[in-house]
Amino acid sequence: MPDPAFTRDGFAALLAAREPARRPTVTAFAPISGGYSRLTAVAEVAWDDASPERFVLRGDPPPDEGVFVSDRDSEWELLQALSRSRPVPTAAPRWYDGTGEHLGTKCIVAEHFPGRSLQDALRDTDGQQHLSDLYLDVLAGVHRTPLDVLPASMERPPDWDAYVDGVLAGYAEVERELSDSNPVLRYVSARLRADRPPPVPFALVHGDCQPSNVLVTDTGEHVVIDWEFARVGDPREDLGYYTQIPMEPNLYHRDPHAFLAGYRARTGLSEEQVDPRTVEYFLVLGIARLHTQILRALEDVGRGRSRGVMATYLINAVTHLDGMFFRIARGLPSSALTPGVGPS
Amino acid sequence: MIARPTTEQVLLDCCRVLTDDVLPALGDPVAQVRVVMLEKVLRNAAVRAAGEIAWMREEIATIEDYARKVLDRTSGDPVRQALAVLTAGPRDSLLLDDVVESYCRAGDALSAALEAVLAAGCRDLQHDGEQLLEQRLHREDAVVGGWQSAGR
Structure with missing residues (x-):
């Protein structure tokens, strides 16, 4: 098993743990620039039982690299609440590595929005x-x-x-x-x-x-x-x-x-x-x-x-x-x- | 020591290398943004290196004069204390760390003086203090050359 990291392998490990029956394969994983606070990447996943999907991953940078500090646990809770009641449209939250055991950092995975x-x-x-x-x-x-x-x-x-x-x-x-x-x-x-x-x-x-x-x-x-x-x-x-x-x-x-x-x-x-x-x-x-x-x-x-x-x-x-x-x-x-x- | 090229010139040459040689060779967009940021940091550091000791010493003297005027007109213990801390500092040294230390102490004296004149309602002194802040900001702005959000 690879070391936990914000990589394709790390995401694959998270999916294997959360969706083992669907035999997911991460077919693409690309970090994106522009954000000033979190590590961000877009990934594509092929499933055994459904069409491929794209996701956005947001993780915390290493402690000595980031400037802006925020709490992923709180953000995940809020995203779930907003997703349930839909007062404001948000990208659907799908999985959360709340311990960093797979991605090496607390990381939220949400559906990619095609806009x-x-x-x-x-x-x-x-x-x-x-x-x-x-x-x-x-x-x-x-x-x-x-x-x-x-x-x-x-x-x-x-x-x-x-x-x-x-x-x-x-x-x-x-x-x-x-x-x-x-x-x-x-x-x-x-x-x-x-x-x-x-x-x-x-x-x-x-x-x-x-x-x-x-x-x-x-x-x-x-x-x-x-x-x-x-x-x-x-x-x-x-x-x-x-x-x-x-x-x-x-x-x-x-x-x-x-x-x-x-x-x-x-x-x-x-x-x-x-x-x-x-x-x-x-x-x-x-x-x-x-x-x-x-x-x-x-x-x-x-x-x-x-x-x-x-x-x-x-x-x-x-x-x-x-x-x-x-x-x-x-x-x-x-x-x-x-x-x-x-x-x- | 080797005085020429100056620190400013050395840093500006590093900026040129980053922009002309390193940046075009990078394919990773995250690394590209970091290099753009680094170039800006080095460019600002070059401007600072060229004048910061003279600028800070000039401001320290002006702030000290202002704080003493404020002390004459207000009953400000914090101003008196801040001035005492400033005068106890390494004011005669030209070493950068010493000048920065004195500058920070002068900044605290300016803060205390401004708070005292706001509390006392001394509008003329408030105006003078605001002028000092404006000059300080003008110089900072000249050093950084404006704000751009690289990578966005």
Whole structure:
């Protein structure tokens, strides 16, 4: 028996264990690039009793190579819950190597969806209206997902203010932990603590809800992929997160007011709750988990522990995010200048 | 030591080799993306190597002046403490590790000063502190040359 590894042999071993009666043969296994967090591959399988099928495998990179950390067990549970209740179409989850005994890493196997990324489709059609509408439908669909269909193990924040405080405290915590100093982050946290937008009900937040994570066919069928950063939170985090996606076309930046009007019409949220200022605010919150993970990876590099080229490459992203955060915080109204603002 | 080619020139030559020689020879798309990222990391390191000691020392001096002004106008123990830590650091050394240490201490002093002026509502000092942050970000941006998500 081969050593467990994220390879054709590893996948074959998983299938042999899970579907022994169907005599599976892995006929192709190709790693794919593009994702920044997980090992990803597309594989083809021939069965004794059915037509060949294609699958997508998502596994964790070795601990010294990845930058972004997420929990495969939670993602698997969520995928199963979404697959059962279908509030949002997802690629059907099929098997899970939850121990890495076959693939050498925790690995989710889902059915391959025969579409292309909505980002590519938008680019090739110059943001055709029905595709722009589809993206808004996806965002609203994710956020309208009833929380009671989600796994019971998924954390529900106690209340909105505590949730926002917690996310901002995450920035302060990482800044204190690091041997580097980040005065931009300290300034931004202080400003954002003091000037909050109105609350909205908690929702399922995808966490990386960009058109690249929506696959679409020519007939309009679609699935939403890459749920590893999903959580229960403020739905505006997904809106804010999308505004910093650099790939063109970015539907938000093309016409922010029309984009947000479309989102409000689909979700019933008010203009006070969802406007360009609140979206900017939630850019800072929506990317907090990823930003702090990048900073921790850079800290590792600074301490001589390699995290792969991705970590050092993402210094660029930190600079980019710091600049955006600063502009956002600096634009906050003067109500932020109240006594009590300061280190918590 | 061999001073020329400079560190910047050595790194930029490595970038050229990666782009012109290594990348075209690679068939594996994952490896291709890694090389693109590596080239960007080395290019940024070249820019940093050319000027980082001078830039950091310049910023340290400006931040220290600013923090002292803030200390005069606010009752900020954290600012006083941060300044004490900064002045106790290896400020006269030009060794990179020492300059980085002083720069980090200065960064903490700037953070404390900004938090103090926000709490006290000193808008003029807030404006001055924001200018320092803006200059810092402008320089960082010049080093990295913008954000591109390689491979996507």
